[in-house]
Amino acid sequence: MTPLLNWLGTLPGALTQGLIWGIAAIGIYITFKVLDVADLTVDGSIVTGAAVCAFLLSKDVNIWVAILCAFIAGMLSGLVTGFLHTLLGIPVILAGILSQLMLWSANLLILGGSIIALSRFKYADKVLITAESSAQNINVYITIGILLAFCVVIIALLYWFFGTELGMSLRSTGNNLEMSRAQGINTDFTKVLGLALSNGIVALAGSLLAQQQGAANINMGRGAIVIGLAAVIVGEALCAKATANFAVRLIFVVIGAIVYWLVYQTVIFLGLPSELLKMLSALVVAIFLGAPYLKKKYFANNKKKGGAVNA
Amino acid sequence: MLKLSNIHKTFNAETVNEKRVFTGLNLELEDGDFVTIIGGNGAGKSTMLNVIAGAFKPDEGSIEIDGIDVTNMPEHKRAAYIGRVFQDPRMGTASDLWVEENMSIADSRGHRRGLRWAITSKDRERYRELLTQLDLGVENRLTTKMGLLSGGQRQAITLLMAAMKKPKLLLLDEHTAALDPKTAAKVLEITDKVIAENKLTTLMVTHNMRDAIDHGNRLIMMSEGKVVVDVKGEDKKKLTVEQLVNMFSAAGGKELSDKAMLSN
Numbered sequence: 298m299t300p301l302l303n304w305l306g307t308l309p310g311a312l313t314q315g316l317i318w319g320i321a322a323i324g325i326y327i328t329f330k331v332l333d334v335a336d337l338t339v340d341g342s343i344v345t346g347a348a349v350c351a352f353l354l355s356k357d358v359n360i361w362v363a364i365l366c367a368f369i370a371g372m373l374s375g376l377v378t379g380f381l382h383t384l385l386g387i388p389v390i391l392a393g394i395l396s397q398l399m400l401w402s403a404n405l406l407i408l409g410g411s412i413i414a415l416s417r418f419k420y421a422d423k424v425l426i427t428a429e430s431s432a433q434n435i436n437v438y439i440t441i442g443i444l445l446a447f448c449v450v451i452i453a454l455l456y457w458f459f460g461t462e463l464g465m466s467l468r469s470t471g472n473n474l475e476m477s478r479a480q481g482i483n484t485d486f487t488k489v490l491g492l493a494l495s496n497g498i499v500a501l502a503g504s505l506l507a508q509q510q511g512a513a514n515i516n517m518g519r520g521a522i523v524i525g526l527a528a529v530i531v532g533e534a535l536c537a538k539a540t541a542n543f544a545v546r547l548i549f550v551v552i553g554a555i556v557y558w559l560v561y562q563t564v565i566f567l568g569l570p571s572e573l574l575k576m577l578s579a580l581v582v583a584i585f586l587g588a589p590y591l592k593k594k595y596f597a598n599n600k601k602k603g604g605a606v607n608a
Numbered sequence: 609m610l611k612l613s614n615i616h617k618t619f620n621a622e623t624v625n626e627k628r629v630f631t632g633l634n635l636e637l638e639d640g641d642f643v644t645i646i647g648g649n650g651a652g653k654s655t656m657l658n659v660i661a662g663a664f665k666p667d668e669g670s671i672e673i674d675g676i677d678v679t680n681m682p683e684h685k686r687a688a689y690i691g692r693v694f695q696d697p698r699m700g701t702a703s704d705l706w707v708e709e710n711m712s713i714a715d716s717r718g719h720r721r722g723l724r725w726a727i728t729s730k731d732r733e734r735y736r737e738l739l740t741q742l743d744l745g746v747e748n749r750l751t752t753k754m755g756l757l758s759g760g761q762r763q764a765i766t767l768l769m770a771a772m773k774k775p776k777l778l779l780l781d782e783h784t785a786a787l788d789p790k791t792a793a794k795v796l797e798i799t800d801k802v803i804a805e806n807k808l809t810t811l812m813v814t815h816n817m818r819d820a821i822d823h824g825n826r827l828i829m830m831s832e833g834k835v836v837v838d839v840k841g842e843d844k845k846k847l848t849v850e851q852l853v854n855m856f857s858a859a860g861g862k863e864l865s866d867k868a869m870l871s872n
Contacts, residue, residue, distance in 0.1 A: 462712070462721040465705075469713050472702035479661065479700070480769070481687030481717040540751075 304566050309437045311562040313426070315555030316444035317505045318524055322532070322554045323451060323547055324498030325525035331459070332471040332491040337393030337522055341400025342374040342496040344518040346503025348404045351413040351513035360425055364504045371500020372493040374400055379489030404515055411515040415507065424508040444505065448551050451498065456544040467491050499525075523578050528554035530585040609809040610637040610777055615659060615669035617833075629655045630666070630833040642803055642810045644820040646852075647830035653813045656830070657779045660811070662686040674776045688718035691770030691808070693763065693783040700766030703755030707746065707765065710754050711735045714769035738768050742798060760791035764798050771802045778803065780812040784819075796823065817849045829856055 321343060328336040346367035353363035374396055381392035405411065415424065426440040458464040469477045470487040477484050499521070507513040532553025536546055561578075565571065615633040620626050629652045637643060647653050658664050660671060662683035670679045673689050694700050701710045712726045712735075732750060739747040742764045746757065754762060763783055770778055780799065784792035800823060803810050814820050820827055827844050829837035829852070836859035839847055 458723075460725055460727075461723045462716045462726045463723055465709060465713055465726045466716070466721050468705060468709070469702045472704045473699070475694070475699055476702055477713075478663075478683045479687055479690075479692045480713050481684050482713070482721070483682075483684045 304563070307562045307566060308559070309441065311558040312555060313437065313440055313444060313509055314561075315558040316441065316448060316551065317502055317509060318528060318558065319448060319551030319554035320444075320451060320505065321499045321502035321521065322525040322528035322550045323448075323455065324495045324502065325522065326529050326547065326550050327455075327491055327495040327498070329526060329529055330471075331468055332488060332495075334389045334471075334488075335393070335522070335526075336375075336378060336492060336495060337390060338374055338378045338396045338400070338492070338496050339393075339499045339525060340518045340521045341397040341404065342371045342500045342518075343503035343506070343521045344404045344513070344515060345370050345374055345400055345407070346500025347507035347513035347517060348407040348413070348503075348515075349500070350504035351415055351507045352407050352409075354415060354420060354423055355413055360423055360508075364425075364501060367504035368497045368501045371503070372497035374500070375493035375496030376489060378496070379492040382492075383485040383489055401515070408513060408515060412512055413507075414512045417511055420511075426505060426508050440509070447501075447505070451501075452544055452547045452551075455547060456542075459543055463490075520575050520578065523575075523582050524554075524557065527557050527578060527582050527585070530582065531556050534585070609639045609641065609674055610635070610660070610811075611670075611672040612636070612656075612660070613670050613672075615656075615671070616667045617655065617659060617664065618667060628833070630659075630669075633669070633833055633835070635828070635835060637809055637811070640807055640809055641826055642808075642824035643812070643826045643828060644824045645811060645813045645828050645830060646815070646817060646820045651830040652833040653830055654781055655833075657692075657781050657811060657813060660777070661690055661692055661779060688773075689776040690779060691773070691775035691777070692779045693766045693770050693781065695782040695785050697759040697762040697766070697786060698755075701754045701762055701769070704753060706751045707739075707754055707757070708732060708735050708750040710765065711738075711769060711772070714772050717773050738772075739765070741801075742768065744794075758791075760787050760795055763787065763795050767795070767798060767802055771806050771808060774806050774808070776809060778808045778810040780810065782813050782815060785815055799823075817852055821847050821849065821852065827852075829859070831856075831859065 321339070325336070325339060328334050349367045349370045350363045353366055354360065358366075377399065378389070378392045378396040381387045381395055382389045385392075387395070417427070421427075425443050427436040459468060466477065466482045467487045467490065469480070470482060470484045470491070474484055477487070503518070506517065510517070529550055530553070532546070532549035532551070535552060535556070536549035538545075541549075561574065564577065565574070569577070612633055612635040615630045617630040618626060618628045633652070633656065635656075645653050645656075655664065659666050662678070662681065666679070670677060672678065673686075676689070678686050678689070692700070702713070705713075708727055708731075712731060715731065716726070735750060736747050739750075744761050744764055746761050746765065749757070754765075757765070767783070783799075784795050787795060796819060799812070802808070810824070812824065821844070825844065826838070826840045827847065828835050828839075837852075837855050
């Protein structure tokens with residue numbers, strides 16, 4: 298029974314990680330699904346969020362102010378990507394890579410090195426969520442509760458936002474650029490706004506991650522986009538109902554992130570060498586991203602060829 | 609209402625693919641004009657609509673809409689004055705958004721999009737009423753994804769969306785060309801109705817000579833970026849397809865496309 302108990306002991310940790318990465322994945326959903334672009338800024342902006350939060354905590358700033366500043370710093374990084382893309386005409390993938398690289402330097406400057414450790418003795422009273430993740434520790438349940446509250450508030454706010462005229466114009470920009478311009482939407486503005494909002498949320502997740510891990514580390518964002526995409530894709534797969542509304546979709550993105558970390562912890566638990574974990578994540582995302590294409594290519598002949606667009 | 613003066617436009621200038629579309633195009637429309645446009649492939653019909661809408665900037669010349677110089681106004685700002693329907697039914701609407709969401713996007717055209725809730729129950733009633741007028745059974749599909757509707761339904765809704773804010777100018781770019789004949793006729797019928805009800809100044813490009821004669825109060829024929837035939841009022845009412853073909857040859861126009869010939 299000991300292995301089972303040990304495995305169960307990893308669950309609260311997986312849940313905490315899943316909820317934090319679920320918030321990051323909600324940010325990624327805004328660019329990947331709503332705006333229909335892959336934004337690689339997030340590998341940098343999640344660290345920026347963590348770094349800003351840890352730096353301010355180390356300067357005795359209130360945790361809520363620190364989190365807010367992390368969010369704003371993330372928005373600014375998204376703004377940079379947005380301007381590189383819309384003002385300079387750089388393809389959005391490349392714009393994201395460029396900002397990611399700029400953020401690497403910015404993050405080193407903020408961290409004043411490669412790491413700011415948040416000692417759990419010194420900062421225990423200051424942070425919202427704990428670095429502890431053992432099932433015996435009551436703090437982990439408080440942490441999970443706080444993270445759930447974050448998810449609920451963020452999803453509610455986004456549900457409201459994407460129901461407003463402005464939010465609607467973001468959705469239409471991602472869906473049909475030509476039509477959006479013809480309907481008077483400044484698509485450059487909506488793209489920049491979407492990128493800023495997305496990276497703000499990702500950085501907010503980064504600030505939570507720094508508290509949960511007890512440190513902000515220059516390397517903590519490596520592959521963040523892949524983890525986020527995995528959560529989005531798994532969430533979409535689990536949310537079978539095609540007509541599900543926006544809030545439900547976002548809830549499933551968070552569930553997707555939790556599933557991702559459960560699988561991750563389980564695979565580690567089963568003894569997979571940790572060197573292979575990132576490769577595994579990337580392969581899983583590649584398979585999910587490629588599946589619709591392969592399905593279309595190899596199973597299209599079985600179906601009747603579709604008629605013209607008219608009817 | 610619309611004034612194009614001395615428009616020049618060359619694509620891929622100074623390359624082997626250089627294409628001079630306009631070398632001094634002039635056109636003036638009166639308030640309430642409904643102009644049909646015909647012409648062979650490459651005559652510049654669609655390019656003209658795109659220049660008016662702001663998708664391309666002319667190299668030279670000016671564009672005025674209702675006395676306002678819009679030559680350098682970006683496309684999204686000009687959209688406040690212009691309603692558009694494209695040839696491809698997929699182009700005029702957002703496929704993954706609901707019918708009512710598409711309509712609300714059109715409803716916000718010309719004013720600042722802020723943090724007001726986009727669709728109130730009052731809006732929804734108004735959209736339903738508008739859709740009922742189409743008589744296509746779409747009034748009960750407000751929360752259906754646009755992409756699930758047929759091409760004809762989408763074009764009809766795009767028309768409604770284009771006319772919703774009573775634009776100064778309605779641009780129809782072969783908006784029935786991708787539809788089957790029966791649906792095309794229905795969409796044209798709706799077009800006439802929408803234009804008459806809202807008294808819209810309209811430019812309608814068509815491949816079909818019959819349609820060009822039957823609709824509108826003025827007909828222009830384009831060739832090599834110039835207006836080569838311009839028929840108005842009583843003269844237009846009496847026009848026949850045969851006369852039109854003769855006029856076209858007389859004006860030195862290139863062969864009309866097969867599609868236009870076949871539709872005689």
